[in-house]
Amino acid sequence: MPREIVLGNGRLLVNLDDHYRVRDLYYPYTGKANHLLDGVGEVGVWVEGTFSWIGETGWEIGSLYQRESLVAVTRAINPGLQVELCFTEAVDWEQEVWVRRVQLRNLASIPREVRIFFYHDFNLGGYDLGDTAFYDPVSGGLIHYKECWYLLLGSSEGIGRYSIRKQGSGGSRVDAEDGELAGPPADQGNINSTVGFAFALGAGERREFYVWLAAGEGLAEVRARHEWVKRKGPEEILQRVQLFWRQWLRRAQRKHFADLTEELVALYLHSLLLLRAHTDARGGVLAATDTDILSTNRDHYAYVWMRDGALVAHALDRAGYPEISRVFFTFAAKVLHSHEGFFWHKYHPDGTIGSSWLAWVRAEEEQLPIQEDETALVLWSLGEHLRLYPEAFDWLLASFSTLVVPAADFLMRYRDPVSGLPRPSYDLWEERFGIFTFTASTVYAGLKGAAYLAILVGERERARLWKQAAEAVRQGVVQHLYDPERQRFLRGLTHTPRGWSPDPTLDASLWAVWRFGLLSPDDPRVKATMAALGEGLRVRTPVGGIARYRGDYYFLQTDDFATVPGNPWLITTLWLAQYQAVQAADKSELFRVQEFLQWVARHKSPTGMLPEQVHPFTGAALSVSPLTWSHATFVETVEAYILRWERLGPGNLTSGE
Numbered sequence: 270m271p272r273e274i275v276l277g278n279g280r281l282l283v284n285l286d287d288h289y290r291v292r293d294l295y296y297p298y299t300g301k302a303n304h305l306l307d308g309v310g311e312v313g314v315w316v317e318g319t320f321s322w323i324g325e326t327g328w329e330i331g332s333l334y335q336r337e338s339l340v341a342v343t344r345a346i347n348p349g350l351q352v353e354l355c356f357t358e359a360v361d362w363e364q365e366v367w368v369r370r371v372q373l374r375n376l377a378s379i380p381r382e383v384r385i386f387f388y389h390d391f392n393l394g395g396y397d398l399g400d401t402a403f404y405d406p407v408s409g410g411l412i413h414y415k416e417c418w419y420l421l422l423g424s425s426e427g428i429g430r431y432s433i434r435k436q437g438s439g440g441s442r443v444d445a446e447d448g449e450l451a452g453p454p455a456d457q458g459n460i461n462s463t464v465g466f467a468f469a470l471g472a473g474e475r476r477e478f479y480v481w482l483a484a485g486e487g488l489a490e491v492r493a494r495h496e497w498v499k500r501k502g503p504e505e506i507l508q509r510v511q512l513f514w515r516q517w518l519r520r521a522q523r524k525h526f527a528d529l530t531e532e533l534v535a536l537y538l539h540s541l542l543l544l545r546a547h548t549d550a551r552g553g554v555l556a557a558t559d560t561d562i563l564s565t566n567r568d569h570y571a572y573v574w575m576r577d578g579a580l581v582a583h584a585l586d587r588a589g590y591p592e593i594s595r596v597f598f599t600f601a602a603k604v605l606h607s608h609e610g611f612f613w614h615k616y617h618p619d620g621t622i623g624s625s626w627l628a629w630v631r632a633e634e635e636q637l638p639i640q641e642d643e644t645a646l647v648l649w650s651l652g653e654h655l656r657l658y659p660e661a662f663d664w665l666l667a668s669f670s671t672l673v674v675p676a677a678d679f680l681m682r683y684r685d686p687v688s689g690l691p692r693p694s695y696d697l698w699e700e701r702f703g704i705f706t707f708t709a710s711t712v713y714a715g716l717k718g719a720a721y722l723a724i725l726v727g728e729r730e731r732a733r734l735w736k737q738a739a740e741a742v743r744q745g746v747v748q749h750l751y752d753p754e755r756q757r758f759l760r761g762l763t764h765t766p767r768g769w770s771p772d773p774t775l776d777a778s779l780w781a782v783w784r785f786g787l788l789s790p791d792d793p794r795v796k797a798t799m800a801a802l803g804e805g806l807r808v809r810t811p812v813g814g815i816a817r818y819r820g821d822y823y824f825l826q827t828d829d830f831a832t833v834p835g836n837p838w839l840i841t842t843l844w845l846a847q848y849q850a851v852q853a854a855d856k857s858e859l860f861r862v863q864e865f866l867q868w869v870a871r872h873k874s875p876t877g878m879l880p881e882q883v884h885p886f887t888g889a890a891l892s893v894s895p896l897t898w899s900h901a902t903f904v905e906t907v908e909a910y911i912l913r914w915e916r917l918g919p920g921n922l923t924s925g926e
């Protein structure tokens with residue numbers, strides 16, 4: 270189920286779904302150690318002998334974010350129980366605490382007792398063995414711990430009612446459903462806990478209180494954060510978080526937004542907040558933290574793909590947030606396989622290598638299990654970073670020899686000496702092995718970016734060699750990856766028993782030829798390729814959008830590829846919008862770009878989350894949501910729109926950028 274609320278500060282991240290269930294809780298790294306993996310957090314209500322968990326049948330639930338902030342508000346009404354609850358919550362921007370204000374209202378015309386319960390099935394470290402929970406008389410809170418992970422549940426009302434039980438036949442969740450909690454003050458193993466509060470409410474009366482969770486790496490640390498919440502005051506914490514995020518967005522708001530609608534501007538700003546929330550404080554950019562994909566894939570998206578990170582960093586740079594991008598580049602320098610100069614498939618946010626399905630051998634020959642575009646795009650993004658922010662020169666000096674040199678030398682070396690093209694690697698979709706136009710375009714851009722960085726630090730000979738290699742890649746693309754008969758670029762070359770064979774599949778990633786500067790967007794070959802993509806990958810249902818490639822099998826919904834070449838992806842639809850933006854000859858032609866942006870906005874969730882892809886017949890979100898890459902691409906497309914608007918000025922232009 271897509272995540273409807275994401276709250277985080279780069280060390281603690283909390284996700285809730287549209288049933289107001291807590292689905293993910295990460296600490297101390299955003300995206301690693303999900304303490305609710307295979308578990309859940311829920312809120313239950315007991316009224317005069319009747320019990321219901323919020324999200325079950327009978328509840329009306331709606332969530333939103335306070336304007337320009339990562340403070341969420343959820344209203345839950347149960348007409349049958351005649352109760353209304355309003356939750357306002359945030360993760361503090363500085364401290365690892367998650368604070369919730371709970372406003373409870375008795376909608377009945379008579380006085381009643383209402384009890385509210387908070388259930389958590391924590392699996393600390395992401396597994397359900399060896400957990401401990403106990404009532405802590407020192408803090409007056411309930412503490413879960415295992416190894417170095419400690420979570421303390423506290424409240425403005427104190428924790429007087431609680432239950433700690435082994436999972437068994439439902440554990441403390443079942444214990445709560447009679448309106449009473451009778452668990453022991455401590456237990457260990459596969460346990461969960463529930464805390465409860467009881468209020469006597471008059472007809473129509475409201476009651477307000479606060480609950481919070483403090484995370485830490487030891488008992489003293491969570492107790493100290495708990496005391497900080499009490500001393501600071503939970504309401505002041507909520508207010509300071511709201512003010513912090515509004516202040517953080519001021520840099521993005523300094524610009525004008527051309528003629529974009531308020532809805533599109535709001536989604537742009539919200540996307541920036543989500544990019545920040547999905548970036549770990551130590552630089553890892555998480556692809557997604559929605560772990561429901563486990564049900565179909567038995568793995569998740571809570572990894573750092575260097576491709577995604579580089580593209581997110583570039584979007585943040587264009588929006589005016591270079592300090593976040595720089596932390597990502599520091600992460601990149603740390604995890605680079607410095608001896609060889611490439612990045613592995615994906616990483617955990619602590620820098621360790623992530624899981625992979627990319628093979629190390631093919632036809633009994635060793636091969637690198639990498640996607641070469643990931644290495645290339647980091648160099649490209651870093652080069653663009655220095656163009657936009659020359660004040661980062663000192664940072665470049667410190668990282669040139671540890672990041673730029675080994676990565677650029679790898680790109681230069683890892684090429685076929687005859688064609689000049691990159692040697693085979695896996696494509697950006699992680700589905701096939703070969704020589705791809707997308708990969709080659711990014712290698713060209715990475716080498717050009719590295720050459721620019723070399724000039725900045727006075728390494729002219731390196732710059733000459735890297736430029737020379739980039740030009741050889743460009744010539745190889747033009748000579749071997751362009752199909753004169755089809756008058757467009759090939760997806761790539763794939764290996765067959767008879768040798769390398771052209772792969773003419775229409776693939777949206779051919780966008781890379783112009784986007785990364787290998788050819789001008791005005792080049793006739795580029796124009797013909799983009800026209801073919803726009804026509805051949807268009808989803809011909811009322812949902813619309815652009816597919817990844819013809820015959821895309823990922824979350825396949827139909828084999829009628831003439832109507833649905835593949836599920837519409839937000840990223841690929843926005844790639845077409847970006848091309849139309851740079852090609853717009855006058856402002857009237859930008860209207861089509863805004864239509865694409867509005868298409869994306871129609872497929873956001875009520876709280877502004879963008880998925881990876883949508884169902885071609887219903888428009889429902891498919892795969893993970895939110896996807897960081899989708900939000901970054903939306904940000905970059907808005908930036909492209911604004912830039913073209915500015916360059917067109919009061920008159921018209923007749924050619925692309």
